Amino acid sequence: MVLLEGKGVSKAFGALRAVDAVDFFLQAGEILGLIGPNGAGKTTLVNLVTGIYPLTDGEIFFKGTKINGLKPARVSRLGVARTFQIVQPFPGMSVRENVVIGALFGKNGTGRSAKTALQEADRWIEFVHLQEYRHAAVDQINISFRKRMDLAKALAMGPEVLMLDEVMAGLNAKDIEETMTLIQRVNKDLKITILVIEHVMKAVMSLCHRVVVLHHGRKIADAAPRDIVRDDHVIEAYLGERYAKAQKGAE
Amino acid sequence: MEGKYRKSWIIGLIALIGFIILPFLAEGYWIRVVTSIFMYAIITAALNIIAGFAGYAAFGNIVFFGIGAYTTAMLMLRVGFYWWAGAIVGGILAAIYAILLGIPILRLRGHYFAIATLGINRATEQIVLDWGSFTGGGKGITLPLPQMEIQTFYAMIYFIMFGLLIFTVLVNAFIARSRLGYALRAIRDNEDAAEASGIFAPRCKIIAWAISAFITGITGGVFAYWFSFIEPATVFDIMIAVKAFVMMMLGGAGTVLGPVFGAFLIELISETVWGKFLTIHMLILGMIMMAVVILIPRGMIDLFRKKFSLSALLKNIKNQAV
Numbered sequence: 001m002v003l004l005e006g007k008g009v010s011k012a013f014g015a016l017r018a019v020d021a022v023d024f025f026l027q028a029g030e031i032l033g034l035i036g037p038n039g040a041g042k043t044t045l046v047n048l049v050t051g052i053y054p055l056t057d058g059e060i061f062f063k064g065t066k067i068n069g070l071k072p073a074r075v076s077r078l079g080v081a082r083t084f085q086i087v088q089p090f091p092g093m094s095v096r097e098n099v100v101i102g103a104l105f106g107k108n109g110t111g112r113s114a115k116t117a118l119q120e121a122d123r124w125i126e127f128v129h130l131q132e133y134r135h136a137a138v139d140q141i142n143i144s145f146r147k148r149m150d151l152a153k154a155l156a157m158g159p160e161v162l163m164l165d166e167v168m169a170g171l172n173a174k175d176i177e178e179t180m181t182l183i184q185r186v187n188k189d190l191k192i193t194i195l196v197i198e199h200v201m202k203a204v205m206s207l208c209h210r211v212v213v214l215h216h217g218r219k220i221a222d223a224a225p226r227d228i229v230r231d232d233h234v235i236e237a238y239l240g241e242r243y244a245k246a247q248k249g250a251e
Numbered sequence: 252m253e254g255k256y257r258k259s260w261i262i263g264l265i266a267l268i269g270f271i272i273l274p275f276l277a278e279g280y281w282i283r284v285v286t287s288i289f290m291y292a293i294i295t296a297a298l299n300i301i302a303g304f305a306g307y308a309a310f311g312n313i314v315f316f317g318i319g320a321y322t323t324a325m326l327m328l329r330v331g332f333y334w335w336a337g338a339i340v341g342g343i344l345a346a347i348y349a350i351l352l353g354i355p356i357l358r359l360r361g362h363y364f365a366i367a368t369l370g371i372n373r374a375t376e377q378i379v380l381d382w383g384s385f386t387g388g389g390k391g392i393t394l395p396l397p398q399m400e401i402q403t404f405y406a407m408i409y410f411i412m413f414g415l416l417i418f419t420v421l422v423n424a425f426i427a428r429s430r431l432g433y434a435l436r437a438i439r440d441n442e443d444a445a446e447a448s449g450i451f452a453p454r455c456k457i458i459a460w461a462i463s464a465f466i467t468g469i470t471g472g473v474f475a476y477w478f479s480f481i482e483p484a485t486v487f488d489i490m491i492a493v494k495a496f497v498m499m500m501l502g503g504a505g506t507v508l509g510p511v512f513g514a515f516l517i518e519l520i521s522e523t524v525w526g527k528f529l530t531i532h533m534l535i536l537g538m539i540m541m542a543v544v545i546l547i548p549r550g551m552i553d554l555f556r557k558k559f560s561l562s563a564l565l566k567n568i569k570n571q572a573v
Contacts, residue, residue, distance in 0.1 A: 052443075052447070071451075072443075072446040073446045073447075073448075073451045076446075076449035082447065084447075088443065089441070089444070090436065090440035090441050090445075091440050092436060092440045092505075093436060093437075093440060097436075100433060101434075101437050101450070102448055104430055104433055104434070105430075105448050105449035105450045106448065107449075112430075113430075114428055114430060114432075114433060153448065
């Protein structure tokens with residue numbers, strides 16, 4: 001089943017077509033990778049899905065219903081959650097209060113009291129292993145923890161589609177491993193469909209079932225990870241010769 | 252934890268009993284002073300709902316005070332309402348005014364919203380001034396005098412203001428623990444992230460402003476009855492709102508008791524000390540504002556929670572420098 005689908009999705013900022021007639025879809029249960037050089041339009045595409053920007057052209061459907069034109073809050077409540085490339089916390093609140101916002105106002109939040117939402121928040125804080133820092137202020141925890149807090153908040157919203165915008169950027173090797181395990185658990189155990197924007201190719205290769213490549217706002221490839229790394233267009237635009245050779249050498 | 256709660260309950264109870272018996276012991280002057288402290292505490296706690304929780308600097312919030320006062324006066328004089336019915340209608344009208352104006356101007360963020368509320372206050376005052384045949388204009392208007400002994404009357408107003416203050420604190424406490432409270436604080440901290448988390452920000456802000464307006468409007472009505480004479484320059488006085496801001500920030504914006512605490516402190520000092528230096532009054536108020544922002548940006552309540560210490564103050568200054 002196709003959960004999320006975009007047809008001819010375009011966004012122009014003045015003369016710049018940041019996203020240019022991109023068709024994409026997200027199968028229920030899969031992990032889709034979205035890669036491409038900086039400025040390719042990856043984050044813009046996510047912002048179009050979540051309703052932060054209006055579309056210049058095209059349509060986006062979630063479970064068959066058109067969602068472009070809806071306000072971000074409305075899209076979130078339908079079951080599309082996201083994290084931000086640069087974590088967007090609520091700085092005046094504790095970790096627990098940050099996560100509880102997701103539990104209160106996400107897909108399953110309607111009618112939930114603050115008290116039950118706090119219990120729900122605790123569940124997700126444990127899921128991302130942050131229970132020790134539950135009552136810490138946001139500015140007291142490091143970037144790796146903040147990214148996990150953001151993930152817990154998104155999960156507390158009870159999403160069907162989760163879009164992760166560079167959750168691994170700025171993390172060390174150990175934290176990347178942990179985050180990869182977490183993403184796999186979210187996908188397999190919680191059956192949440194995931195879209196990941198990522199530059200860490202190791203993560204893309206091992207996590208994603210399928211990869212879409214954007215370049216200058218256009219889709220230049222859409223295939224399994226194994227095939228993506230052999231695609232000449234992708235090597236030229238993004239991966240580079242060295243990566244391609246290293247891959248061949250590894251095989 | 253439990254012991255701490257018990258202590259604050261006991262302090263609260265003592266304060267409650269103290270304020271209940273005060274009018275029977277104190278002389279008229281002090282009853283009026285404390286009534287006026289209550290009034291400032293209500294205005295500040297009501298302001299806290301939109302400015303403290305949601306972080307929207309409604310500098311012109313005093314417009315609702317004026318609307319409440321004039322609605323009460325007009326309904327008593329032109330229609331023959333009881334004063335309390337006039338005050339309640341005044342509160343409701345103020346809330347409707349907040350909703351109608353909030354729909355366009357709560358889309359503005361930061362300074363622009365603050366400026367818009369100032370404009371609304373000024374414009375509304377001007378309407379009252381120009382509509383002299385109905386409102387009495389700049390000369391002001393006298394309300395029907397209460398049919399009771401003056402001491403009893405002042406005691407009654409005292410208890411009404413006290414009751415209204417308790418009501419407003421309870422509203423604040425309720426909001427702080429409610430879904431609305433979480434939404435407002437999320438909006439204050441990061442409005443874009445709040446919307447991405449499923450919060451309908453415009454709706455929440457309008458509800459918060461309407462509650463704030465309702466309480467401020469009723470208070471204006473009680474004030475009109477209490478003073479028996481109102482004029483636009485008094486009830487639309489922007490300085491009341493500015494003072495309320497200083498009180499809120501001193502006590503702790505976005506906390507339940509902070510604004511009330513700040514109002515008591517400033518109004519008590521103002522009444523006993525600065526009253527004698529009328530011209531320098533504003534200067535001192537401004538200096539307090541600056542000191543609060545630099546030394547205790549989160550207010551006195553926060554300082555007490557973390558145990559009062561010089562190092563805490565110095566840390567705040569250091570954080571400001573960064």
